[in-house]
Amino acid sequence: MLKLEHVKKQYKDFHLDCSLTVKPGMITGLIGANGAGKSTTFKAVLGLIRTESGMVELFGKRPEEITPEDKERLGVVLADSGFSGYLSIRDLIPVLKAMYHQFDQTYFEEQCRRFELPMTKKIKEFSTGMKRKLQVLAAISHHADLLILDEPTAGLDVLARDEMLTMLREYMEIEGRAILISSHISSDLEDFCDDIYMIDxxxxxxxxxxxxxxxxxxxxxxxxxxxxxxxxxxxxRSRKETFGYSCLTNEKQFYQENYPDIVVEKGSIDELIMMMVRGDRS
Incomplete structure (x- = not known):
């Protein structure tokens, strides 16, 4: 579906060098702190920034080979984008129909009712959660094969995040689809993603x-x-603590079997991130 090999972008105080793969039937997460490079990676995939080197392959094609039909196979939600606040959903429907030949108006309207998104209210009057749900609905309502979602759950309360992830799980029920999703709320992705890339x-x-x-x-x-x-x-990784040391291992069972006197904790993905970023290499 999507492959990046050493895609590089240099800014004054930031350097991106990213490789990742998203396979059909998979939900792939890209996690990291704010400013780690998630949004820059997504913009590189979409050709929104010029990269210095590296390879981007989408649907088995290089960027110069991508056709308008290929682009319609993408559903995109970026963290810093959205619809005009002066439109209503009713105003937005003809715009989406013009943009996407496969736009499913019946499905879109059904989902708007399901998630209680008012059809005639101005989008600028929507809550953050309503705006996010609308963006994701627009991205999946033209039968895209690959969703690229940058921080879609940011700013949402627990119920809104659950509704969002339910919507995306239903999207993945059709064979051959894939999702690349980023979040700094890694707990959202623990039970959602098939594999996870950590970027720092x-x-x-x-x-x-x-x-x-x-x-x-x-x-x-x-x-x-x-x-x-x-x-x-x-x-x-290891880290000095008040009680001694915390150590991150990828062979938990080895230490459980060979060191029965030490404490071995499962650890959340947030804790794993903290150790990978802040811990010292052993």
Whole structure:
């Protein structure tokens, strides 16, 4: 579906060098702190910024080979974009019909009713959650094969985020579709994504299947003496704490079996991110 190989973009105080792959039938997450490079990566994919080097391949084609028909296979929501606030949804429908040959007006209107989006109210009067749901609905209502969603859950309350993710799970029920989604709220993606890329300062620092992250990665809590005698072969990062050390491992079972006296915690994706970004290499 989508492949990036060492796509590079240099700004004054930021350098992007990103490689990732999104496969059919997969939901791929791109997580990292604000400013880590998520939005820059998405803009590079969409050709909204000029990159210095690297390769972007979309639907098996290079950017110069992409046709208008290929572009209609994309559904896009960017963090810093949206519809004119002076339009209503009723005003927006003919615009979407003109943009997308496959726009499904019946489905779109049904979903607007389902998610209680008023048809005649000005979009500028919508809440943040309503605006986000409208953007995602517009992106999926023309039967796109690949969704590129930059921070679609940002600013949403718990209920609105759940509704958003339900909408996207239903979208993925059709075979062959894929989603690339970014978020700095990594807990949103733990039960949603099939695999996750972690980006920091423009560099991908980790890529794993979500099940592997949640089942095989863990945090070791050790005091100074335990840390000294610890086999650090499978320790990815360590960090000094008041009680001793926290250590991130991708072989949790090894330490559970060989060091029964130390504390081994499962760790959330947020904690894994913190250790990968703030911890010291072992």
């Amino acid at each position: 300062h423009g560099q991908v620092i980790l890529h794993e299947e979500t099940d592997t992250l949640l089942n095989e990665y863990g945090l070791l809590k050790v005091d100074g003496k335990q840390y000294e005698r610890l086999d650090k072969t499978y320790v990815l």
